[in-house]
Each structure stands twice: as C-alpha cells, then as structure tokens.
Amino acid sequence: MFLYNFLFKIKYPLLKFFSLKNFGGVYSSKGQDIFMLKYLYNFLSNNDNVIFIELNTNPKEQFLLSNLFFRIFKNDFIYVDLNKKLIVECLKKNKIKIHGSSKLNLGIDLSFYENCRHYALTNFLNDLAKFPDCFFNLIVYFDKKSINLFFNILEKKDVKTIFIQGNKIYWHEIKKIHNKLFMLGFVFHSRLNGKDDFFIKSEMVNGFSSKMIEKYSLGSLNKWISDPPDSDYTKPR
Amino acid sequence: MTAIKLLKNVPNAKIIAHGSLFRNKEYADYTNIFWKQILKWCLKFFFRLRIITKKNKILDESEKLGLISSLFSIVEDSSAGETKYPFQYNELYNLSLGAKDLVDYIREHKVQTVYIFNGRTAGSYLVAKYCSENDVNILYYEYAGHSNGFRLYENIPHALVPNGKAFLNYYKNGVYSLPGLKYAAKIIKAQKLLHDVKQKTTANTNSQYDVLIFLGSDFEYTGVDPSLTGVRWYGNANFCKQVISKFGKKKYAIRCHPNSEIDPNWPILYKELKGSLSFHEEYIDFYGPDSEIDSHSLIMNSRIAVTDLSSIALDVILLGKKVEIFGNTDVKFIYENDWLNNQGGEMADKIIFPFALVHNTPVFRFSLFEILVANILYIVHRSFQKISN
Numbered sequence: 001m002f003l004y005n006f007l008f009k010i011k012y013p014l015l016k017f018f019s020l021k022n023f024g025g026v027y028s029s030k031g032q033d034i035f036m037l038k039y040l041y042n043f044l045s046n047n048d049n050v051i052f053i054e055l056n057t058n059p060k061e062q063f064l065l066s067n068l069f070f071r072i073f074k075n076d077f078i079y080v081d082l083n084k085k086l087i088v089e090c091l092k093k094n095k096i097k098i099h100g101s102s103k104l105n106l107g108i109d110l111s112f113y114e115n116c117r118h119y120a121l122t123n124f125l126n127d128l129a130k131f132p133d134c135f136f137n138l139i140v141y142f143d144k145k146s147i148n149l150f151f152n153i154l155e156k157k158d159v160k161t162i163f164i165q166g167n168k169i170y171w172h173e174i175k176k177i178h179n180k181l182f183m184l185g186f187v188f189h190s191r192l193n194g195k196d197d198f199f200i201k202s203e204m205v206n207g208f209s210s211k212m213i214e215k216y217s218l219g220s221l222n223k224w225i226s227d228p229p230d231s232d233y234t235k236p237r
Numbered sequence: 238m239t240a241i242k243l244l245k246n247v248p249n250a251k252i253i254a255h256g257s258l259f260r261n262k263e264y265a266d267y268t269n270i271f272w273k274q275i276l277k278w279c280l281k282f283f284f285r286l287r288i289i290t291k292k293n294k295i296l297d298e299s300e301k302l303g304l305i306s307s308l309f310s311i312v313e314d315s316s317a318g319e320t321k322y323p324f325q326y327n328e329l330y331n332l333s334l335g336a337k338d339l340v341d342y343i344r345e346h347k348v349q350t351v352y353i354f355n356g357r358t359a360g361s362y363l364v365a366k367y368c369s370e371n372d373v374n375i376l377y378y379e380y381a382g383h384s385n386g387f388r389l390y391e392n393i394p395h396a397l398v399p400n401g402k403a404f405l406n407y408y409k410n411g412v413y414s415l416p417g418l419k420y421a422a423k424i425i426k427a428q429k430l431l432h433d434v435k436q437k438t439t440a441n442t443n444s445q446y447d448v449l450i451f452l453g454s455d456f457e458y459t460g461v462d463p464s465l466t467g468v469r470w471y472g473n474a475n476f477c478k479q480v481i482s483k484f485g486k487k488k489y490a491i492r493c494h495p496n497s498e499i500d501p502n503w504p505i506l507y508k509e510l511k512g513s514l515s516f517h518e519e520y521i522d523f524y525g526p527d528s529e530i531d532s533h534s535l536i537m538n539s540r541i542a543v544t545d546l547s548s549i550a551l552d553v554i555l556l557g558k559k560v561e562i563f564g565n566t567d568v569k570f571i572y573e574n575d576w577l578n579n580q581g582g583e584m585a586d587k588i589i590f591p592f593a594l595v596h597n598t599p600v601f602r603f604s605l606f607e608i609l610v611a612n613i614l615y616i617v618h619r620s621f622q623k624i625s626n
Contacts, residue, residue, distance in 0.1 A: 039412045046409045046576075135410075160410070189412070200412055207407035207598030212391050216350055216374070220246045226386055226600040228413040233421035233593050234428070 039189070040137075040161065043204065044073040050160075051131060052077040053153065054139040055146040058166065069137075076134075082145045085121040125152055137161045147177070154184060162186060162199040182219035185210025238603060238611045239378050239387040241284060243352050250352075252280065253287045253342065255335030258360060261328045269621035293337040296330065303362020304333045306460025315455035316502035329359040336363040343373065350374040356393040357461065365393060369465055385611075386602040396466040397546075401567025401591075405574060407598050408591035422593040426555060429589075430533070437495075441534040444522065447487035449539035450480050451532075451547045453564075454496035455506060458546055467565050468546060473506070474513040476545045476563060481517055484543075489521045490535055494547065498526035551592065557585040 044050055052069050054077065069075045079088040136159045140150050143166070153159065162181065178188065178197075186199040202210040206225045213219060244250045259273045280286035296304070307329050308317045319326045340363050343351060356365035356377045368375035377390040392399035458470035471479075477491065491514075497503040503526065514521060524530050532549060536542055536558050544550040546564040553560040554572060562569035571577060571591055572584070580587060603611065 042413065042415060043410045203403075203406065204410050204412045206600055207403050207411065207594075208389060208601075209391055209403075212376070212389075216376075217248050218246065221389075221601060224242070224246070224386075224601040224603075226381075226597070226602045228411075228417070228594075228597050232424065233413075233418060233596055234425050235596065 039198075039200070043160065044069065044075060047135060049134045050075050050137065051134050052137045052139060054079045054141075055082060055150060056080065056139075056141045057082045057143050057145050058141045080121060080124065080149075082121070082149070087117075087119050087121050087124060087127075089117040089119075091117075124149070125156060128153070128157055131157075134158070135160045137163075139163045139165070141165045147173075151180070160201050160204060162197075164197045164199070166196070179219065182222045183214065183217060185213040185219075187222050187225050238607055238614075239354075239380075240352075242387070242601075242603065242607065243378070244284060247350075247352070251287060252284055253289060253339070254280075255289045255332075255339055255360070256291060257331045257335035261331045261335075268618065269625040272618060272621035289335070289338050289342050291334065291338060292341065293334050296333055296337065300333065300337065300363055302366075302460055302462055303336065303357065304329045304359045306357050306362065307332075307359040309456040309460050313456055313496070313499050314501050315459060315506065317456070332359040333363060336360050339364050340367040343367065344371075348373065350376070352376050352378060352389075354378055356465070357395055362462070365465060366462065381596075381600045385608050386600045388598075388600055390599065393465050395461055395468060397567045398467055398565050398570050401570040404567065404591045404595060404598060405571050405577065408594055409576065411594065411597075413594070413597070418590060418593055422589045425593045426589045429552060430555060438529050438531045440529040440531060442530050442538060444490070444538060445488070446490040446522070446535070446539040447541070448480065448484050449490045449492065449535050449542040450477055451542060451544045451549050452476070452491065452493050452497070452510075453545050453547050454494040454500075455502070456500055457496065469565070470546065473545075474510050477510065477514055479563065480543050481514070486517075486520060489517070490524060490539060491521055492524045492532055492535055493526040493528075495526050551588070554588050555585055557583065 050073075052075055056079065069077065074092060076091045079090070080086075081088075134157075136153070136157045138150065138153060138159055138161070140146055140162065142150075142164045181199055182188070185202050187202050187205045189198045189200045189205070191197050202208050202213055202222065202225055205227065208225065213222065240252050244252050254277075259277045260270065277286070277288070281288070304326070305317075308322065308325055309315065311325055311329075312322050314321070317325075336359070342348075343364065344367070351364060351368050351373060353361050353364055353375060354377070355361050356375075365375060365377070367373065377393055379388045379390065379394055381388050390400070392403075394400065452473045453470065453476070455473065458468060461468050461470065463469040481489070493503075493507070497506075500506075507525070511518075511523065524535065533552065533556060536553050536556050539558070541559045541561060542550070542553040543561045543563065544553070545562075546566055548566075548568060550560050550562050550566065550568045550572070554568070560572070562572065568588075571588060577587065577591075578584070
C-alpha cells in the first residue's frame with residue numbers, strides 16, 4: 001500500500017491523502033475522487049438530500065465519480081451521457097442493489113445496477129424540478145456539448161460543488177467561465193493534476209453566503225475567502 | 238485596511254467617513270489626533286476618501302441608543318449618562334451626530350449598499366438602523382484576529398440567532414478537516430470550562446437546588462436594539478420573576494454575572510433585585526458577583542439551570558446538565574436544533590463542534606502585502622499612542 005500511495009503521489013503531486021480505512025479502501029485509478037471525498041465527507045455524511053449529476057462526454061471514464069459517491073455514501077446520482085443522449089437515474093428510492101465485487105469497477109456497463117431508470121435526454125432541466133429541496137453537485141467533463149446544460153443547471157438548482165474535468169479541452173474559454181462561476185458564489189478550491197478544477201459554494205468554505213456574493217457582485221472577493229486552517233480552529237485569524 | 242480592500246473588490250464602491258471620526262474618540266480608541274489626521278489625508282490622497290461635514294446638531298432621544306451602547310461598553314457602568322460621564326458622552330454624541338449626517342448622505346445619494354463597521358456603536362448605529370428600516374442593503378465588517386483578515390456579516394454581529402444559524406450551517410455543510418475540528422473542539426472545550434472566572438471562584442457548595450438562575454450583565458445588552466438584533470434585555474429582575482412564575486415554589490440559587498462586580502451601579506441594582514424577589518425570599522440563595530463559589534459546582538448541584546442571554550448556558554450543556562435558555566441566543570438555537578439533536582452522541586460532546594468553528598466564519602484574508610502594511614501601520618499607531626500617553 002505504501003508503494004502504491006508513493007507512486008500515486010508522484011503521479012498526482014497535488015493529491016492530499018487521507019485514511020483510506022474509513023472508506024473501505026475504495027478509490028478510482030485517478031486521484032480526483034479521493035481528493036474530493038476528503039473535502040466533501042462532512043457535507044455528504046450530514047445530508048440525505050444530496051444528488052450528484054455527472055455530465056459526461058468521455059466514454060473512457062463513465063460513472064467515474066458518481067459511482068464512487070454512490071458506493072460510499074449512497075448518494076443519489078444522475079448520469080447524463082451527452083454523446084449517447086441518454087440519462088441514467090440511480091436513486092435510493094428505486095431500491096438499487098449493487099452487484100459484483102466491492103472494488104470499484106471502472107468502465108462498468110449499466111447492468112451493474114438494478115432499477116436504475118434509463119431514458120433519453122430530452123427535457124432534462126424540467127425533470128430536475130421533481131427534486132425541489134435537494135443539493136446538487138456537478139461533475140462535468142467539460143466541452144462544448146456540456147457547457148450550456150451546465151450553466152442552465154446552475155441557474156435552476158442549488159448546486160453546492162462543481163468538479164470540472166478535462167478543462168484543457170476548452171482552455172481558451174476557461175478564464176471567462178471561472179469568472180462567471182465566481183460571480184455565482186463559487187470559490188475556486190483547487191486544481192488537481194494541472195487540469196481538473198474543483199469549485200465549492202462560498203458558504204461551505206468560510207460560511208459567507210454565496211447569495212450575497214451573487215447579489216453584490218463580490219466575485220473578486222472570492223480569492224480572499226479564508227480556507228479553514230489545517231488543525232487549530234481556535235486560533236484567531 | 239478592510240475598507241480599502243472592500244473599495245478595491247466591490248464594484249462602484251466609494252469610501253466615505255464623517256469628519257468627526259478624525260476628531261473624536263470612538264469605542265476604546267485612544268488614537269493620537271495628529272496620527273488620525275495623517276490617516277485622513279492618506280486616505281483622501283490615495284483612495285479618494287470623501288469626508289462628510291457636520292450638519293446635524295441635535296439627536297432625538299430615539300437616536301441615542303448607539304451612543305448609550307458605546308458609553309456602557311467604555312465605562313462599564315449600567316447607570317452611565319451625560320451627567321456622570323460628560324467627556325465621554327460628548328465625544329460619543331458628536332460621533333452619533335456624524336452618523337446622522339452619514340444617514341442624510343445615504344438618503345440624498347440613494348446609496349444602494351452600505352458596508353459598515355460593527356453597526357452597534359455610536360458612529361454606526363444610526364446608519365444600521367436607517368438601512369434596516371428603509372431596505373437599503375447593509376453588510377457589517379468586523380476584525381478577524383491578528384489583523385490578517387476581516388469578517389463580513391450579512392446580519393449585525395450582535396444578532397445572535399442568525400449568526401448561530403450560520404455557524405451551524407457551516408458545521409453541517411462546511412468543507413474542513415474533521416480531525417482538525419475534533420482537535421480544536423477539545424481545546425475550546427477545555428478553555429471554556431477553565432476560563433478566567435473559574436480560576437477566581439474555587440470554593441464548592443454542597444447545597445442542592447431545583448433551579449439555578451444565571452443573571453446577565455446589565456451594561457452589556459442594555460444598548461442593543463432588539464429590532465436589529467432580535468435580542469431583547471428585560472433586566473435581571475424581570476427575568477427572575479419570569480423564571481419563578483414558570484417553575485413555581487422551588488429551591489432557587491441566583492448567581493450574579495461576574496461582570497457586575499465592576500459595574501458601579503451594581504449595589505443599587507442588586508438591592509432592587511432582592512427587593513423585587515422578596516415575596517419568594519425564603520426559597521432563594523443569592524450568590525453575588527464576588528462570591529467565591531464556583532458556578533460549575535452550582536450547576537452540578539442543581540436540577541436545571543436557567544439563563545437569559547448569558548453564554549454560561551454553553552458551560553451547563555458541556556457539563557451534561559439541563560438548561561433552559563429564555564433569550565434568543567446562538568447557544569439556544571444550536572442546542573434546540575432538530576438536526577443536531579438527531580445526530581448520534583451526547584449533546585455535551587457534540588455542541589462544542591459548531592462553536593469550535595467560530596473563528597473560521599466568515600473570514601476574508603488580507604494579502605501578504607496588506608498584512609505587512611497593516612503591521613507597519615500598527616507599529617506607527619502604537620508609537621503615537623505612547624507619545625499621547
């Protein structure tokens with residue numbers, strides 16, 4: 001395990017490890033999920049009404065993150081395949097049973113879950129109306145196909161975190177997109193492996209309301225939002 | 238430094254101040270006047286500070302609450318007034334007149350959003366009140382420790398319940414290290430249970446009580462506007478009467494607030510309190526502010542403790558005893574919150590976690606350069622203060 005972690009750290013130098021024992025040693029072949037889990041553990045364990053939405057156009061990494069969150073926290077997830085124009089909706093109320101090995105199986109097919117609803121991507125935004133009081137987390141494999149849908153979801157739903165994968169594909173627009181996210185009350189939290197960006201709503205980072213940031217156009221204050229210290233929260237800062 | 242930072246980061250922002258701020262003494266401010274003038278001219282030259290000049294000359298009675306609040310805090314005397322402290326009163330009166338001029342400016346220029354320090358003091362209360370009553374957006378800034386950042390509140394800092402709500406929301410949904418939080422909670426719990434007052438009160442009691450009443454500090458909340466903060470101070474006598482009417486004929490202990498010891502008006506208030514409770518005298522033991530009996534010993538020997546606005550309610554919970562909180566406080570909101578109650582574990586263990594995060598929220602950092610400048614300014618400020626002294 002030490003050797004594996006060591007190699008992992010070399011491959012992803014910005015990755016911060018946490019105790020894998022608490023999570024059954026589950027992680028994907030890439031480090032993003034571990035990184036996200038470390039920061040989202042608190043939020044995911046304290047709330048039942050959390051839904052992950054994965055907007056994907058990359059056939060190589062299907063279900064990469066939503067799968068992991070579902071397995072550990074039993075969070076509902078909606079997987080949107082923008083290439084195949086297909087939605088897979090996996091909700092607790094559908095009594096999902098997991099088959100196969102306990103290890104994360106990348107490249108899974110849809111038969112991995114029972115009772116997941118599959119349907120065509122037609123009126124996805126209106127479909128989200130049936131989740132009135134839920135917190136959404138977006139996992140986006142970023143490209144031109146997903147960008148409009150991505151911002152439409154942000155306008156309609158209370159999105160708490162955004163994980164943008166593969167943003168190099170859209171690099172010439174990314175700064176503009178980041179500024180737009182800042183104005184919507186998101187704080188840039190970290191860049192993993194030089195390409196994947198993780199954004200979190202301001203109230204989750206230091207308690208200051210993201211609605212206030214949006215209302216008063218305080219996006220440029222975002223980079224000054226103070227991250228919690230690593231250990232002693234009692235130190236005045 | 239905070240005002241400058243906000244000026245740089247908030248679109249279409251202007252920095253304004255009243256001239257009286259550079260001539261008068263604000264809360265706990267003994268800054269040298271010459272240094273104040275240097276600061277004023279630097280702000281004018283580099284940041285286009287707009288100085289509002291004096292127009293108003295009289296305050297109505299209803300406009301004096303900020304003045305009273307600042308006066309009580311400065312002199313720590315619940316009977317403070319114009320005749321007893323004429324110098325401090327006049328200084329604060331001028332600051333309040335300045336705040337009234339600022340309100341006129343906000344009204345005339347139809348300012349949409351105001352960022353102001355604190356909101357309770359002589360120099361800020363009238364602005365906070367005007368904005369609140371006239372739907373003008375207002376955000377309050379406060380210091381964050383060690384001058385390395387500032388806090389930005391959407392509710393006035395003394396609005397205990399909304400701020401308690403924000404702490405709990407952050408605790409529930411925040412992004413932070415759980416082992417780090419556990420470590421901090423351990424430290425803050427130890428600090429809370431071994432605070433300065435406890436070191437002075439070392440004696441224990443064996444008397445048993447049905448109800449233990451903790452009194453509040455008269456000069457702390459008298460000057461707080463309930464319409465802005467949701468916090469109302471009815472006075473200790475009224476509070477005790479409410480408690481006794483609720484619990485009936487029981488054995489009571491009444492513990493006075495340790496701050497009352499420094500209040501010159503306390504002997505009069507104490508006499509009035511005892512007089513108003515004489516109908517129930519035989520069932521009440523009083524423990525004055527100078528009593529050496531440890532409050533924690535009283536808590537452990539009582540069936541229930543009752544508080545109004547005092548933060549000792551948190552001590553009671555941490556000691557695993559039952560508490561009833563009459564006032565609208567952050568401790569009450571968090572203690573009675575359904576979500577927290579439904580989480581596993583004892584309340585005595587879990588309630589400290591949201592409070593361990595208090596130093597984190599909602600802090601905005603200064604840059605390294607800003608911290609450097611702030612520290613240099615602080616050194617110069619202290620030097621001027623020494624010269625003044």
